[in-house]
Amino acid sequence: MPPKAKPAPLPSVWAREQRAPDQPALSREAIVREAVAMLDADGIEALSMRKLGARLNAGATSLYRHVATKDELMELAVDEVAAEIRVPELQDGKEWRAAVTGAAAGFRATALRHPWLSSVLGQAGLAYLGPNLMSYSERLAALFTAAGFPEPSRAIDTVLSYVIGMSTTEAAWLTTVARSGETEAGFIARLMPAAQQAAAGHEHLAGSYTDAAAVTDPVALRDEKFRYGLDVVLDGLALRLPK
Amino acid sequence: MPPKAKPAPLPSVWAREQRAPDQPALSREAIVREAVAMLDADGIEALSMRKLGARLNAGATSLYRHVATKDELMELAVDEVAAEIRVPELQDGKEWRAAVTGAAAGFRATALRHPWLSSVLGQAGLAYLGPNLMSYSERLAALFTAAGFPEPSRAIDTVLSYVIGMSTTEAAWLTTVARSGETEAGFIARLMPAAQQAAAGHEHLAGSYTDAAAVTDPVALRDEKFRYGLDVVLDGLALRLPK
DNA sequence: CTTCGTTGCGAACACTGTACGCACAGCGGA
DNA sequence: TCCGCTGTGCGTACAGTGTTCGCAACGAAG
Numbered sequence: 001m002p003p004k005a006k007p008a009p010l011p012s013v014w015a016r017e018q019r020a021p022d023q024p025a026l027s028r029e030a031i032v033r034e035a036v037a038m039l040d041a042d043g044i045e046a047l048s049m050r051k052l053g054a055r056l057n058a059g060a061t062s063l064y065r066h067v068a069t070k071d072e073l074m075e076l077a078v079d080e081v082a083a084e085i086r087v088p089e090l091q092d093g094k095e096w097r098a099a100v101t102g103a104a105a106g107f108r109a110t111a112l113r114h115p116w117l118s119s120v121l122g123q124a125g126l127a128y129l130g131p132n133l134m135s136y137s138e139r140l141a142a143l144f145t146a147a148g149f150p151e152p153s154r155a156i157d158t159v160l161s162y163v164i165g166m167s168t169t170e171a172a173w174l175t176t177v178a179r180s181g182e183t184e185a186g187f188i189a190r191l192m193p194a195a196q197q198a199a200a201g202h203e204h205l206a207g208s209y210t211d212a213a214a215v216t217d218p219v220a221l222r223d224e225k226f227r228y229g230l231d232v233v234l235d236g237l238a239l240r241l242p243k
Numbered sequence: 244m245p246p247k248a249k250p251a252p253l254p255s256v257w258a259r260e261q262r263a264p265d266q267p268a269l270s271r272e273a274i275v276r277e278a279v280a281m282l283d284a285d286g287i288e289a290l291s292m293r294k295l296g297a298r299l300n301a302g303a304t305s306l307y308r309h310v311a312t313k314d315e316l317m318e319l320a321v322d323e324v325a326a327e328i329r330v331p332e333l334q335d336g337k338e339w340r341a342a343v344t345g346a347a348a349g350f351r352a353t354a355l356r357h358p359w360l361s362s363v364l365g366q367a368g369l370a371y372l373g374p375n376l377m378s379y380s381e382r383l384a385a386l387f388t389a390a391g392f393p394e395p396s397r398a399i400d401t402v403l404s405y406v407i408g409m410s411t412t413e414a415a416w417l418t419t420v421a422r423s424g425e426t427e428a429g430f431i432a433r434l435m436p437a438a439q440q441a442a443a444g445h446e447h448l449a450g451s452y453t454d455a456a457a458v459t460d461p462v463a464l465r466d467e468k469f470r471y472g473l474d475v476v477l478d479g480l481a482l483r484l485p486k
Numbered sequence: 487c488t489t490c491g492t493t494g495c496g497a498a499c500a501c502t503g504t505a506c507g508c509a510c511a512g513c514g515g516a
Numbered sequence: 517t518c519c520g521c522t523g524t525g526c527g528t529a530c531a532g533t534g535t536t537c538g539c540a541a542c543g544a545a546g
Contacts, residue, residue, distance in 0.1 A: 021419050026494080044366075051536065059495045061535075066493095070534065122365020123287075125415025131443045134448070140448035153451045158405070158472035165408025166400075170370025204384035205377070208396045228394075229401035236479035269525080292503065302526040304504075309524095313503065 026058055028066045032076045036114070039077060043175065044116035057087050074120055079130030081117060084110045087139040096147035097234055103140060104163045104230055112168035115178075118171040121164065148241055155237050166226055184218045271309045272350055275319045279357070282320060287359035300359045307364055317363055324360060324372030330382040339390035340477055343445045346383060347406045347473055353361055354410035358421075361414040364407065374405065398480050405476050 034055055038047050049070060053060040067073045088102040111117050126133070137156070144152035177187045184211065199205045247366045277298055281290050292313060293303040299465070310316045331345040354360050380399070387395035420430045434454065 021286065045328055048532080050532090053495095061496080061537095062494045078288050119362075119366045121415070122411055123362045123415060124417075125419065129438065131441075134441055134445060138448050141399065141445075141451070145447055152447070154468070154471050155475075157468055158475050159410075161402070161408035161412065162405045162476070163408065164412065165404035165406065168365055168411065169368050169404065171336060172364070172366065175366075195372065198374075198377055202381035202384075202396070204388055205381050208384070211263050217253035225397065225400055227406055228397050228520075232398075232401050232483070233405070233476055233477035234479070236475035236477070239478050240475070293501085296526095304506095304527080305525045307504070399513080 009227045026056060026062055026066060030056065030075070031063055031066055032073065032080050035073055036077050036080050039116045040114055041176075044119050064065055071124075075124070075130065076130055078117065078120055078124075078128060079132045081114050082130065082132040082136055084113075085136050087136065087143065089139075090143050090146045093101075096143065099143050099236075100159060100234060101230060103143065104159060105226075107160075107163050108170070108226060111171050112174060115171040115175045118168040119170065126160075133225075149237070150240070150242060155240070158237065159230075159233055162229060166229060170222060170226075185215050188218060189215050250449075264472040269299060269305055269390050271319070273299065273311060274306055274309055275316065278316055279320050279323050282359045283357055286421075287362050297411060314367075318367070318371055318373065320373045321360065321363055321367075321371060324353055324357050325373065325375040325379055328379050329469050330379065330386065332382075332384050339386065340481075342386050343389075343402060343410045343477060344385065344473060347402060348469075350379075350403075350406050351410045351413070351469060354414050355417060356416045361411040364398060364411065369403075392480070393485060395481070398483075401480065402473075402476055409472060413465060413469075428458050 031052070035047060038052060038055065048060075049063055050060040053063055055065075057115055063073075067076070070087075078236050085106045086102070087106065090096060090099045130145040140156050140160075144155045149155045177184050180187050182190065189216050192215075194210050196206075278290060278295055281295060281298065291303075296303040296306055296388050299306075306316075308317070315394055323360045328349045329345070330349065331342040333339060333342045383399050383403075384395050392398045398400070417427075419428050423433075425433065435458075438452050439449075442452050
């Protein structure tokens with residue numbers, strides 16, 4: 001055998017690497033947790049079963065003992081982060097706007113914290129039925145019912161659609177920015193000339209691209225944009241409250 | 244040479260297969276058009292450069308003479324279908340609601356006609372700047388400006404977010420249904436027991452899953468749901484019109 | 487001690503997107 | 517007529533991907 005041979009399976013039994021007892025072997029929970037960590041760190045296309053296995057000191061195919069398929073793993077990851085979303089409780093029916101605003105902001109915050117979520121939602125929608133997402137829906141339903149809405153599920157669908165649409169767009173934008181390696185303001189500044197040239201000939205669009213505030217504080221501008229649309233939706237819903 | 248050998252490169256020059264003159268070789272437009280056809284027919288994960296090349300009587304790598312990368316091809320495909328979206332023109336400022344409703348319905352219609360669009364939007368957002376999407380934005384901006392809105396771009400972002408969120412969710416749902424091979428009503432009926440069991444213990448959710456109308460005419464129900472939320476958004480916007 | 491169900495995993499399969507370099511077509515100029 | 521030159525097609529290859537299969541090792545149960 002040549003000395004440069006690859007490490008070989010080590011045929012001796014007692015030389016086998018014992019699994020550290022504090023690293024409690026492989027489990028569904030550990031797999032999902034580590035998958036979320038990898039997704040957050042490196043984005044959705046960087047997650048592969050092999051890399052995930054390596055990170056858990058395991059072979060790629062070992063994961064399939066605890067998870068049927070990669071799609072199922074993604075479903076579990078989605079429900080994992082769904083646990084983060086906070087929904088304020090409603091005591092007095094009058095404060096429903098503040099409570100819904102909090103619930104919406106909570107969704108947006110997790111969507112921006114885990115930008116891969118938008119990709120998964122675009123492919124699979126909300127058909128998950130995971131327990132944490134169910135619980136989120138339930139608390140939203142309780143909130144709208146307590147507020148006195150005659151059709152709480154309609155109201156939920158409306159505000160959720162707005163929140164999902166805006167958060168998805170924002171998350172995709174942030175992903176693009178992150179891939180460029182620049183700060184958000186720097187990326188906008190570099191994009192401006194191309195955008196303005198593309199807007200040439202579209203008179204009504206020109207105004208949107210001369211906004212200098214985008215460069216000074218893009219985060220605040222996005223926050224404000226989200227709040228504006230949410231207030232619009234809540235105003236429209238308020239008209240449907242009885243009395 | 245054995246008779247069962249693979250077709251071999253055919254070393255004779257005059258036996259080369261001449262390209263039919265009505266199939267005008269490979270071009271960017273033809274590639275994008277065929278890619279959209281494949282995406283519509285078989286969904287997003289069925290599109291591969293090799294299959295697309297085969298469909299155009301070309302090798303996989305030939306496509307790269309006209310398209311830099313698969314991502315760029317997807318951008319082009321998105322802009323291709325964006326050309327379908329119709330936006331009504333606005334003569335009288337009073338009919339802005341009908342016009343916006345038409346533009347929103349147009350977006351939703353194309354999103355449901357090409358369900359892969361939602362997946363791409365989830366991953367890349369609206370950062371495309373393709374000419375057809377630009378033109379759609381421009382016509383929307385013209386519409387809201389003519390209607391007299393003080394902040395047309397804010398209004399656009401709000402209604403677009405709602406429309407994208409709802410359409411994305413619907414498209415993902417329809418994709419799931421299509422994969423099951425059943426009709427929408429049949430799929431719902433088969434899903435009902437699982438959903439009701441999952442809703443057990445969530446009192447406020449139970450009501451949503453006893454709705455029998457979903458099984459009789461799910462299409463009309465989705466239409467109505469979309470209209471409800473859109474009306475909410477437009478009501479909220481109307482409050483911001485001067486006077 | 488034997489048996490059994492569970493867990494880990496190495497090898498393999500069928501694919502994927504894409505880089506590279508060669509073959510050839512059409513063409514303008516010598 | 518020949519010579520490059522440029523643009524197009526494509527065969528091969530590489531580095532990955534998700535997933536299946538069969539084998540090896542284990543802890544607990546009988």
